[in-house]
Amino acid sequence: MAHRWNDFIDKVYGCWLGKCICGTIGAPYEGYKGKMDVEFTPELFAEMLPNDDLDLQVLWLDVIEQNGPDFTSLDLAKAFYEKYPPSPGEYATFKKNFELGLKPPFTGKFNNSFYHEGMGCPIRSEIWACLAPWNPKMAAALAAKDGCLDHDGESIIAEQYLAAMESMAFNERISIRELIIKSLSFIDNNSKFYAFIGKVLEWCDKYADIDAVFSRVLRDYGHSDCTNMFQNLSIIISALLLGREDLTTTTMMALNCGFDTDCTCATVGALLGIRLGGNAILTKYSIPDQTYKLGATITRRSYSVKDLAEDVAKASVLFSKKNSKYDIKDVPQDLPTSIPPKPRFPVKVSFTYSDGKPSIRPGDVKQIKIRLIPVYNMRDGGTVSITAPEGITVKPQSQHFRFGLMKPELIFTVSAAKDIPVLMEKNLLKVNVTLKKGDTHDFYFGFVGDQVWRVYGPFWENKTYVAPPKAKESYYAGLGGAKTEDDALTIMRQFHLNMKADWEKEYLEDQLLGGAVLPDRLLQDPKYQGFLAYITGDRFRFEDFMSNSMPCVVYMLRDLFVPEEVEACLQIGHSDAFKLWINGDLIAYSDNTEHWTPENVHRKHIKLKRGNNRIVLKLARTSGTTDFSIMFTKSGPCTSHFTEFGSSCGI
Structure with missing residues (x-):
């Protein structure tokens, strides 16, 4: 089915307008744990508030405008680290790991046990849907490149799921319920999240009341963190199913459940905004175009939500050659379908930790594998050299390689001295790749030093102190003092079975x-x-x-x-x-x-x-x-x- 450019822009506009308006409605209540009874009034979004839900997606747009559709997780990671100062929760963990020399996906996996299933990446799904409209598989794949920066496992799957659902939402003929069900086809069907969505659907059908559904969700998926993904995704899905596709009804339903309200409200607003379109939202609520506040240290041509939508729509054209579902007949002819290639090193260099662990301790002997893939057909070779900090040894220090039928894979051994006087947390190793024709490239990776x-x-004690018995003495007398038979039995069995x-x-x-x-x-x-x-x-x-x-x-x-x-x-x-x-x-x-x-x-x-x-x-x-x-x-x-x-x- 062919689509019109202006209709597409309007849906993208609706996405970001819903994201901004509804996210602002939820922002003042973020983190409140408990049922609320806030009634809708336009004053709730009279002034737009900064929101990381939007900030990072605008930053991702900036990355894509510079790198095109072949951007990498590392491109996103560099921008995140350099251009986004706020550091709550998993963002701080990502930045710490990145500073320690870890690369995605280790920036999201390592030392992230509390936040790895947070809402920080599911709330960044809209950009991928808008760049891959009508193509949920592609949107989910793009989302995975983002989610691994600061999350792992189920939260990445949740971002993929939302991106797929929002991508399909550009087809207004698909109902909300169908969107929720069909999007499951684009995520791991063995995941906890896949089964979770099925349960939320079941409970919505059973209770038809969002408070009852949320109560049931907390029994099996509750978490102390207000930003945990499972409980907040249940609010999003329940509000979409029970909100009758009305923007304010759905948003207030999500808001009044509490917890991560800016995220839940913004997400339902974005999806319904795609379905409604931006102009319909402006007309229904008699509001002018909105502006947004940006926390990232980048500059846009304006901070109009309308301009943001147009810029995202233009960026989607860069993905049109990869998106087989991209069927817009009247795309302006002056919009580029690619960006001029940047001068890059002609070899893609990647590395892996052989044991899958980026940590090191005194006496450890680790292996890393460096893989070299030429960007174009080439037969020349070169040299890979690795320089390590004091106390860390690399053998061999350099290796030669040559391109041929097989892509070169070089194995290096990295050791920490047993008698290293100080083991730093940050241990950056510099890798230099020099080609025979003279091109050279440096990159860094890290081993995190154990504490x-x-x-x-x-040290332990008995529940009741009893002096050590002497020969032919019973220690049971020392367990006396009980006033009842029950107390006596309790004291004796506690002495036998427990400690303190x-x-x-x-x-x-x-x-x-x-x-x-x-x-x-x-x-x-x-x-x-x-x-x-x-x-x-x-x-x-x-x-x-x-x-x-x-x-x-x-x-x-x-x-x-x-x-x-x-x-x-x-x-x-x-x-x-x-x-x-x-x-x-x-x-x-x-x-x-x-x-x-x-x-x-x-x-x-x-x-x-x-x-x-x-x-x-x-x-x-x-x-x-x-x-x-x-x-x-x-x-x-x-x-x-x-x-x-x-x-x-x-x-």
Whole structure:
């Protein structure tokens, strides 16, 4: 079916108008967890608010205008890192990983356990739908190149799903329900998300009430983070199914469920905007063209939503040769279908970590594989050389290659010295590719240094203290004091079956903080001698370095190496009691159990001196597992992380 250019632009306009208006309606309520009863009024979008849902998509448009349809995830990553200052949640994780030398998809996978299933990438789906209209398969493929920057797995699939659905929405003959169902054809049918959409459809049919559906969703998919993808996608799908395709009804239905309201409202607004068209929205609500506020450090020709829509429509022409469904008969003849090629190195260079892990610790021997693919047919070869930072060794340092029938794949061994004095978190390796004819190209990749800790423990106590019995004495008398038979049985069985982590008892404070010497009788006890533990990423559990499952207390010691004196902010995640000292000062503590998040506790204005800064942790495991994490940020929540620190290994 042929389409008209002006009709297409109007649908793209409706997409961005719905995104901006409805996102602004939701923005003031973002993060509220609970049922609301906000009534619609045009005053809710009287002034457009900045929204990362839109910001990054405008930035992606800028990347595409410069690179064309063959853009890469790395092109997006560079723009994200260089031109988008805000750093909440997964954005900060992406930027930290990218600064550490990781490339997509590792920027979204590594050290991202809390946010990897967030809403940060599903909310960026519209640009791919507008660039690949009527072609949901293509839209989903483009979305995957985006999602892997700062997410992994199910959230990437969710972005692909929304992009496919929005791409199909350009065909107004397909109903909302059909869009929701047919879009499943373009994602992994073995994924958790695929089954989840089926459940939401089932519950919408069963309850026909968005509050009841959301309540049921939380039973199986609830998450503490207001930006988690599953619970918020359920709001989007439910509102679309139950909102009768009315823009305000659907938006307010999504809004009043709460949680990530700017995202849920913006997404339903964008999809319905495609179906309605921009001019119909303006007419129905008697509003002029809207402007948007941009958080990315780029400049557009204007900040009119209408102009943005026109620019996106023009960019879609660049994809028209790849989009077999792109059938617009009256595309202006002066619009380019390609962009002039940039001068690029004539060889595509990629690398992989042979074990799939971008981390390294003292004594590790790793392998990387460098793959070289010529852009055009060429027989010449060249040399690949790798330069590593101090303490990291690469063998061989260089290898020759030649292009032929097979694409060259070169394997290098990367080692960290066992006796490396300081293992930095950032370990950038420089790869130089030089062709025989003289062309040369450099790129960097990273290995993330593990944190090096010394662990003391485990220390544990009985539920009831009983003095050690002597010969022919029974210890049961020490279990006395019960007032009832039930109490007596409880005390006895607790003694036999349980232990406790005595949080108040000071096992090693005098030694680790006060310089006291251990008594001779304890010198040979392994729990007082301690052992080295290597922590990958920021989050760890006792199970990462001990295989016991008992309640206990451990102490952990790290000499944090800081190259220059700085003031930092500390973000602590914990699920059990802890105390944290830095250079002898008690910085933070909690006697409570918590649900772990990366930001259970914040401490600002932490002075870190040049050189070693001794961190002492006292951690308890009172029940189940214990999660703990420490992150140093530059200015508090939602700001960039420090990547310049390391661990002195001689502890």
